[in-house]
Amino acid sequence: xxxxxxxxxxxxxxxxxxxxxxxxxxxxxxxxxxxxxxxxxxxxxxxxxxxxxxxxxxxxxxxxxxxxxxxxxxxxxxxxxxxxxxxxxxxxxxxxxxxxxxxxxxxxxxxxxxxxxxxxxxxxxxxxxxxxxxxxxxxxxxxxxxxxxxxxxxxxxxxxxxxxxxxxxxxxxxxxxxxxxxxxxxxxxxxxxxxxxxxxxxxxxxxxxxxxxxxxxxxxxxxxxxxxxxxxxxxxxxxxxxxxxxxxxxxxxxxxxxxxxxxxxxxxxxxxxxxxxxxxxxxxxxxxxxxxxxx
Amino acid sequence: xxxxxxxxxxxxxxxxxxxxxxxxxxxxxxxxxxxxxxxxxxxxxxxxxxxxxxxxxxxxxxxxxxxxxxxxxxxxxxxxxxxxxxxxxxxxxxxxxxxxxxxxxxxxxxxxxxxxxxxxxxxxxxxxxxxxxxxxxxxxxxxxxxxxxxxxxxxxxxxxxxxxxxxxxxxxxxxxxxxxxxxxxxxxxxxxxxxxxxxxxxxxxxxxxxxxxxxxxxxxxxxxxxxxxxxxxxxxxxxxxxxxxxxxxxxxxxxxxxxxxxxxxxxxx
Ligand SMILES: Nc1ncnc2c1ncn2[C@@H]1O[C@H](COP(=O)(O)OP(=O)(O)OP(=O)(O)O)[C@@H](O)[C@H]1O
Ligand SMILES: [Mg+2]
Numbered sequence: 001x002x003x004x005x006x007x008x009x010x011x012x013x014x015x016x017x018x019x020x021x022x023x024x025x026x027x028x029x030x031x032x033x034x035x036x037x038x039x040x041x042x043x044x045x046x047x048x049x050x051x052x053x054x055x056x057x058x059x060x061x062x063x064x065x066x067x068x069x070x071x072x073x074x075x076x077x078x079x080x081x082x083x084x085x086x087x088x089x090x091x092x093x094x095x096x097x098x099x100x101x102x103x104x105x106x107x108x109x110x111x112x113x114x115x116x117x118x119x120x121x122x123x124x125x126x127x128x129x130x131x132x133x134x135x136x137x138x139x140x141x142x143x144x145x146x147x148x149x150x151x152x153x154x155x156x157x158x159x160x161x162x163x164x165x166x167x168x169x170x171x172x173x174x175x176x177x178x179x180x181x182x183x184x185x186x187x188x189x190x191x192x193x194x195x196x197x198x199x200x201x202x203x204x205x206x207x208x209x210x211x212x213x214x215x216x217x218x219x220x221x222x223x224x225x226x227x228x229x230x231x232x233x234x235x236x237x238x239x240x241x242x243x244x245x246x247x248x249x250x251x252x253x254x255x256x257x258x259x260x261x262x263x264x265x266x267x268x269x270x271x272x273x274x275x276x277x278x279x280x281x282x283x284x285x286x287x288x289x290x291x292x293x294x295x
Numbered sequence: 296x297x298x299x300x301x302x303x304x305x306x307x308x309x310x311x312x313x314x315x316x317x318x319x320x321x322x323x324x325x326x327x328x329x330x331x332x333x334x335x336x337x338x339x340x341x342x343x344x345x346x347x348x349x350x351x352x353x354x355x356x357x358x359x360x361x362x363x364x365x366x367x368x369x370x371x372x373x374x375x376x377x378x379x380x381x382x383x384x385x386x387x388x389x390x391x392x393x394x395x396x397x398x399x400x401x402x403x404x405x406x407x408x409x410x411x412x413x414x415x416x417x418x419x420x421x422x423x424x425x426x427x428x429x430x431x432x433x434x435x436x437x438x439x440x441x442x443x444x445x446x447x448x449x450x451x452x453x454x455x456x457x458x459x460x461x462x463x464x465x466x467x468x469x470x471x472x473x474x475x476x477x478x479x480x481x482x483x484x485x486x487x488x489x490x491x492x493x494x495x496x497x498x499x500x501x502x503x504x505x506x507x508x509x510x511x512x513x514x515x516x517x518x519x520x521x522x523x524x525x526x527x528x529x530x531x532x533x534x535x536x537x538x539x540x541x542x543x544x545x546x547x548x549x550x551x552x553x554x555x556x557x558x559x560x561x562x563x564x
Pocket of ligand 2: 345
């Protein structure tokens with residue numbers, strides 16, 4: 001039971017990463033690998049600020065801003081310098097590796113032992129460790145879903161969705177598609193860095209290697225949610241991603257209890273994603289309506 | 296009559312400087328007056344779509360000048376020109392965003408050329424406006440404002456694209472074989488709709504078509520492109536007298552490369 005609750009609580013935090021990945025992968029229709037660099041960036045910035053005495057809330061917000069700046073650079077690489085999305089991601093995650101080491105003061109990891117975190121602030125008020133994770137996760141994901149739902153229905157938000165959906169149509173309607181792509185990169189990477197900062201606080205440390213596999217986790221959550229719920233409205237889409245993220249956590253935690261060794265976990269998560277990507281192709285799973293093709 | 300669009304000595308080649316150099320528009324000249332509804336015909340690969348792309352700004356031109364009213368368009372990117380130029384593409388899925396609803400697609404067309412902010416993109420007022428405009432189509436789309444466009448048929452999407460392209464009454468409307476992928480019946484419907492919209496707004500329009508009947512029946516002027524030039528330009532009473540067999544004959548001779556000087560004189564006189 002505790003394991004399930006723990007998976008749910010952690011899934012809520014990871015859902016923010018999944019929504020960040022959704023932003024570029026689905027909304028913009030760009031496969032952005034920057035996540036592997038911006039996730040640890042968020043963790044490194046958040047943790048090192050807290051260690052330097054910045055209050056956890058401010059440190060978390062600044063970590064998100066750092067992610068948005070990384071997104072800005074990725075966006076410029078892709079639009080102004082016309083570097084293909086895949087290469088842009090590779091450049092970003094390679095470059096950010098050094099940046100993250102610098103942020104961590106040339107150490108591979110940085111502990112939060114003895115420092116306050118969002119979760120510990122709650123624990124100090126008498127909340128259990130697990131519940132504190134769940135509360136921080138629920139509040140964060142709630143805010144993200146609310147704000148993004150509002151944003152996607154504004155004029156700019158609609159222009160962003162149109163750009164990802166049909167560039168030619170967007171341009172023919174005088175939308176600045178490059179600006180929209182940069183904005184999408186910034187929002188996506190901002191959210192991914194936010195997730196990094198929250199998860200690092202929950203774990204109690206930031207590690208320069210913690211980015212490996214983030215894109216797989218994010219994509220798996222997004223696709224599980226789409227296969228299971230076939231969301232149509234954008235608000236619903238964001239919500240079911242959170243559910244997809246929780247389910248993914250459950251699967252991973254389940255296999256860990258079944259005896260899969262932690263060092264084999266990345267391989268396992270890659271296999272899970274491959275299976276999940278394969279799911280929509282299976283005829284017997286397709287309902288009456290067309291299934292959303294996975295790009 | 297006032298001049299709206301003027302294309303002067305435009306040259307456009309692809310792959311310039313390579314062995315694949317392909318001069319599509321050669322010292323191209325064309326003038327459209329305000330209110331003109333011009334059909335453009337010409338065989339495959341003569342550069343009709345290229346011409347539209349140059350006007351809309353999807354392609355830059357190598358030399359020459361394109362003006363709209365007293366504005367020089369050459370330096371403006373496509374997204375700026377979109378403020379004045381509405382477009383409908385040959386492929387029904389190009390003109391609309393399939394994951395967005397009908398209302399959202401129209402909201403995007405509604406804000407064409409305007410600055411976007413953080414205001415609500417679709418409000419009750421706009422919905423009423425959109426419903427009214429959709430009624431004009433007579434396809435029942437006014438009751439499906441919140442349906443994603445991907446659930447519409449090609450004909451419905453094309454009608455919607457047309458409505459979106461004319462929603463803010465652009466100075467110039469570009470139609471690129473916009474009925475070509477539709478069945479004969481739907482194609483007729485969309486053509487009738489085009490004619491009604493053009494009349495209602497006195498919309499200056501350039502329409503590419505491979506349908507000789509449509510080229511003759513609609514609009515006040517017909518031009519034929521061949522090898523990067525306008526080889527025929529017919530309007531007024533002369534256009535009234537055009538028949539499909541006559542046009543087909545013109546086409547055939549041109550394809551054989553023997554459109555004589557006398558024919559050109561007759562047709563452009
Ligand atoms: N982006 C491009 N790059 C290279 N060549 C191009 C490009 N666009 C068009 N062309 C070439 O320009 C020529 C004219 O093409 P265009 O599409 O304008 O013809 P079209 O008159 O519209 O033909 P159709 O009736 O088949 O639509 C063709 O030879 C085509 O291969
Ligand atoms: Mg064409």
